[in-house]
């Protein structure tokens with residue numbers, strides 16, 4: 001049988017593993033930080049209507065500039081952001097890939113601070129960008145000094161900060177983001193995939209865009225918006241950055257159906273985000289309950305919780321799976337990550353965990 005090792009694959013891809021969060025049909029899936037609440041029925045109906053309308057003209061290519069969608073995304077973000085500053089693609093992963101294609105590539109480096117989102121290094125590898133790392137502070141925090149030190153030590157072309165960070169849940173302060181921006185003359189990307197789960201009124205890197213053309217802030221409809229299956233992510237940056245992304249995007253990369261569905265979802269942003277407060281309450285409940293079971297959760301501004309104090313993470317992962325509950329074993333010694341689900345799902349997780357010896 002032929003394996004990929006037998007093929008003349010790029011040398012720098014030899015021996016690599018693809019992204020691999022398990023996809024298993026389970027009763028309680030709390031492993032990839034999805035919003036476990038479905039899209040509200042009234043919104044679903046409107047999305048279906050708009051997609052049905054778009055189907056009638058799919059003989060034509062879609063609007064290559066997805067102008068209406070960019071307008072809606074700009075309006076949703078606020079902070080005086082205009083349509084010219086918005087870029088979107090099939091999930092923020094594609095946005096990050098285009099960003100790396102335009103500003104990274106062979107001979108260039110991107111710096112990340114692990115543990116962080118696993119796709120950041122995988123997208124780096126795929127685009128031939130060298131992934132370099134620097135350490136965090138205690139409890140996975142990131143001070144301005146620590147970020148500056150990491151940048152000075154590695155001299156990267158791109159820096160990726162994830163705030164709140166996946167898989168730790170920890171936010172990155174605006175002071176740290178400003179310090180990173182000033183510490184080098186490359187491109188800084190702040191991945192704010194979970195921004196909507198932060199405490200109300202929390203700072204966002206969007207407020208730093210003015211006067212900082214080398215800064216980009218990425219967001220997604222996959223998490224708070226309960227739209228993971230539709231594949232829509234976006235970023236806000238100086239209009240010159242979106243011009244750079246136009247050089248590498250495939251023409252018509254956002255289908256007419258995606259544009260129609262996302263537009264409808266954004267028109268109902270209030271309803272789509274209605275469950276965010278419930279999810280935050282379940283997250284806070286997990287953080288409050290885990291210490292009673294002998295575990296050590298980290299502070300989280302997202303819809304998941306990383307917790308330490310797990311003697312054998314893989315064993316706990318398997319025992320929960322035997323209970324039809326799927327959480328995430330990221331390979332961080334002594335740690336596991338769980339997404340906040342509905343109240344019933346969260347209860348199922350906490351009760352099953354309580355039955356397992358810490």
Ligand SMILES: *Cc1c(COP(=O)(O)O)cnc(C)c1O
Pocket residue numbers: 033090091092093094117162166191193219220221222223228231232233
């Ligand atoms: C889930 C996640 C994303 C979202 O990716 P999409 O491609 O938009 O679904 C982006 N960044 C981080 C850190 C994530 O955890």
